[in-house]
Amino acid sequence: MIFSRLLGLFSNDLAIDLGTANTLVYAKGKGIVCNEPSVVVMRMDTKKVVAVGAEAKRMLGKTPANIMTIRPMKDGVIADFNAAGEMLKYFIKKAHNRKSFVSPRVIIGVPSAITLVEQRAVKEAAEASGAREVYLIEETMAAAVGVGLPIDEPYGNMIVDIGGGTTDVAVISMDGIVYSKAVKVGGDTMDEKIIAYVKEKYSFLIGDRTSEQIKIEIGSAFKIDEARTYDANGRDLISGIPKSVTINEDEIRETLAEPIAIIVSTIKTALENTPPELASDIVDNGIVLAGGGALLRGIDALIRQETRLPVVVTDNPLTAVVMGVGKMLEDLALLKRIAVG
Ligand SMILES: Nc1ncnc2c1ncn2[C@@H]1O[C@H](COP(=O)(O)OP(=O)(O)OP(=O)(O)O)[C@@H](O)[C@H]1O
Ligand SMILES: [Mg+2]
Structure with a gap:
């Protein structure tokens, strides 16, 4: 018992859901230790990291010209290799409480459509962040394990x-x-549609964070009850002056109909x-x-x-993938059966 507790203490193994919107890290024996937006803020000239995760997302659309906000993942794959590496490094360090650690075994959930080149890019980013053995798992498989589906049965x-x-x-x-x-x-497409709609209909410019907030607060795919409204702040494109526009659920549902279809x-x-x-x-x-x-x-x-x-x-759609990869971390036989690379 004491021995296994000690083993747990020295284990640095991690499971990661490297998502387009959010990155989650599961530490062996501990559960989810990090759940933050996949955003990095960097200085343009020195490429020095200013902020990562939740702190970086708060800066989205608010940075001066010499500082850039980067979402390293796009369409489910690495779009900015350098920023993705910095982000992984930061989250891995954070998962280990910023203490130094022995290079961990890392399992990462990746989209099933990922190419071999992209697989290599993800592995290299993890290795550059200090990982020793890197396994890749298809996200849908991880999600299925995470939600508890009987994946091993002929079913x-x-x-x-x-x-x-x-x-x-x-x-x-x-x-x-x-x-x-x-x-x-996915969700990003929905946010982009909302920005385009508001611009077209009201000649009104809103930012990425506002459009995501509109989607979360009043977005819907199916008419359920009376329409809710949202007061969005942004900039009037005709007068150039900041103001607020009230948007209702029905218009957002129509706007989202195409990506949902x-x-x-x-x-x-x-x-x-x-x-x-x-x-x-x-x-x-x-x-x-x-x-x-x-x-x-x-x-x-x-x-x-x-x-x-x-x-x-x-029950917990946002954590399904990381919980699945986490289960594989705890059950290496399962991991070996289904790892893709
Ligand atoms: N209540 C909500 N209603 C609608 N959309 C939501 C809600 N909560 C979160 N989202 C959206 O879910 C998306 C993030 O989901 P998730 O964390 O599963 O994506 P990801 O794993 O980072 O991306 P991917 O799997 O494509 O790489 C975002 O677009 C976010 O706006
Ligand atoms: Mg995902």
């Missing part, structure tokens, strides 16, 4: 992970992905491509939604209506 499970950059749909049976499809449509059609394609025996399992057990986008109001109701299948949003 069809469908998981849909609606993230910031991508929506990943997968059908899993016997520890393997039978079918998977990713589209570069793409998500629904990706799910339908997956269903059409699922072998019949597995499809019949999905008819019985339904579709499980994970990722932050699963929190959009009414998205489950819409998918239920469009597919006529049972649809459930998992």
Whole structure:
């Protein structure tokens, strides 16, 4: 007992969900130790890091010209290698309480559509941050494990992970992905649509953070009850003066209809491509939604209506992937069965 406690003390192994919107770190034996936005603020000239994570996100859209705010991940993959490396380094250090550590084993959840070159980039970024052994796991597989689906059985499970950059749909049976499809449509696309709509309709410019807030506060995929409103602050493009505009739920739902239709059609394609025996399992057990986008109001109701299948949003959609990678960290046999690289 004392011995295992000691072992736990020296274990530095980490599981990471390197997401487009959020990065989460799970430490072996401890659980989630870090959950922050995937944002880095750097000085333009010296490339020195000013802030990472929540602190950096607060600076989004507010930095002077010589300081840049970077989102190192785009569409689910590394867009800025240097910034991604800095971010990983910071989070790994933070997960270890800023104490020095023996190079840890690290497992990282990556999108299933990731290319070999991108896989190498993720591995190199982790190695540059001090990781010793790096394993990559497909995010949908991790999400399925995280939400507790019986992935090892000869049984069809469908998981849909609606993230910031991508929506990943997968059908899993016997520890393997039978079918998977990713589209570069997720929460970020929704935020961009809201900015474009408000600009077009009201000649009014809002920032990324405001548009995300509008989506979270009054966004919906399906009409449920009376429309809520949101007072958005921004800049009037005609007078050039800051002001506030009231936006309602119905207009936002219409604005989000297009990206949401793409998500629904990706799910339908997956269903059409699922072998019949597995499809019949999905008819019985339904579709499980994970990722932050699963929190959009009414998205489950819409998918239920469009597919006529049972649809459930998992209890903690934002932590599903990291919890799954965390379970693999605790169960190396499971990890070896399903690691992609
Ligand atoms: N209540 C909510 N309603 C709608 N969207 C939400 C809500 N809460 C969070 N989101 C959105 O979920 C997205 C983040 O989800 P998540 O953390 O799963 O993405 P990610 O894992 O970082 O991205 P990816 O998997 O694409 O790399 C963001 O776009 C965020 O705005
Ligand atoms: Mg994700």
